Amino acid sequence: MRALIALSRFVGNTFALWVLLFAVLAFFLPSGFLPLTAWIVPLLGLIMFGMGLTLKGEDFREVARRPLRVAIGVLAQFIIMPALAWLLCKLLSLPAEIAVGVILVGCCPGGTASNVMTWFARGDVALSVSITAVTTLLAPVVTPALIWLLASEWLPVSFSAMFLSILKMVLLPIILGLVVQRLLGERVKLAVEVLPLISVVSIVAIVAAVVAASQAKIAESGLLIMAVVILHNGIGLGLGYLAGHLFGMPLAQRKTLSIEVGMQNSGLGAALASAHFSPLAAVPSALFSVWHNLSGPLLATVYRRMGQDPAETSK
Template sequence: MHSLARLSRFVGKTFAFWVLLFAVLAFFAPAQFKWIGAYIVPLLGIIMFGMGLTLSKEDFIEVAKRPMDVAIGVLGQFIIMPALAWILAKALQLPPEVAVGVILVGCCPGGTASNVMTFLARGDVALSVAITSVTTLLAPIVTPALIYLLASQWLEVSAAAMFWSIVQVVVFPIVLGLVVQTLLGTKVRSAVAVLPLVSVVAIVAIVAAVVAGNQARIATSGLMIFAVVVLHNGLGLLLGYWLGKLTGMPVSKRKALSIEVGMQNSGLGVALATAHFSPLAAVPSAIFSVWHNISGPLIATLYQRFRNEDGSTGAAPR
């Protein structure tokens, strides 16, 4: 188990490489990866179950200890990224399925990768985890409502059906993970050590499945979608930092807010697009998953140079 945990840490640190590698392989050999498409929802459920195993009562106590900071982060997450997605879709006159896909990923909650990037950036990790937890638990209500509000002008949106999908693939697995953690306690610690490996394999598989299933469409419109995703992610990171600055947050919290706003649960975006729209609508989420695992380490490295309120800079603490 020790060697498996070591492998898990290595794979977790090289996440971006594996996502990019298998996205490229799936593009050039789609027949080898298309079969994974039938397992996207179960794979996302596994990731969410792992998130449930890692949550603790301290994460929810953190929400109660500083509700204003968490509320600012949650509002930033559910206002900035959806608004940016809608503005980009309108301004660039994106095709309907692509527009819906961009809006969909913008309306998703934060992903657990943001917590890791906040740690590497020497940001406020406790705040990042609290915001991720709250936005994820609010997602069954807020995400379908936002998608209905912003995307129904392009394609028909069933908010009720999406609510049930999110409950199935996000809430149930997280609650199950919390229950297992509560019942087994310290016995799950060894399992938690290999969760990065499981999560990386699941996300890589989801991305590969979407790329393989949309190889022809990506070949013709992939560069346009990639440019939109890069712009969406970059503006989210920037506006998240500015939001922290405007609300008087210290630097460590600004870092957390920036990364939390800019990085999405793109796996959920893929699952919702595949279930409720079309394979093409899943492409922005898949490309977002590839890109934010590249931009995340880059922004974390940049933020290491920003002096925190305690005067610290440099690499993340060991």
């Protein structure tokens, strides 16, 4: 079991490498990864179940302790990235399916990888976990509403269908994880130790499936989509930091807000796009997953060198 835990930690620490490697393999050998498309939704549910296993009461006590900071983070998450996605689609006159895919990933909540990046960047981890938890729990209502509001001019969007999908993909697995955690107590710790391995395998499989299913379209439009993804992520990271500065947050919390805003739950985006639109609409989410797992560690390294004022993090 120690070997499995060690493998889990190694795979978790080299997440970006595996996502990039299997995205490339799926592009050049798509037939080998096409069967994975049927597993996109169950794999996302498995990731969310793992999140439920790790959520604790302390993650929500932060909401009561610093409600304004958490609210700023949640609003920044659900305003900056969706609005930025819509603006990029307009300015670049993106084709309908690509535009919907970009908006979709922009409307998703933050991903759990942001918590790890915040820790490495010496940001405010408690605030990061709280923002991720709250945005994820709000996602069944807020994400479909935003997609309907911003993407309907390109393709028809069903709020009710997306609401039900996110309930099944996100909320129910998280609730199940919380129930299992409550029932098993300390015995769940062993499962938590191998969660990085399960999460990485699941995300890698989702990305590989999307890339394989859209290989021809990526070959045709991949550079355009990648450019939009890089702009979306980079500007989002910058605007998140700026939002923290405008609200007078200390350095550790500015780092946190930057990472929370810029890093999305791209697995959810890929699953929703595959279920409700087309394989091409899922490509921005897949490429976002590849890119933000490269840009996140790079930015966290820069932020780490900026240091922090320990007195500030308690504000």
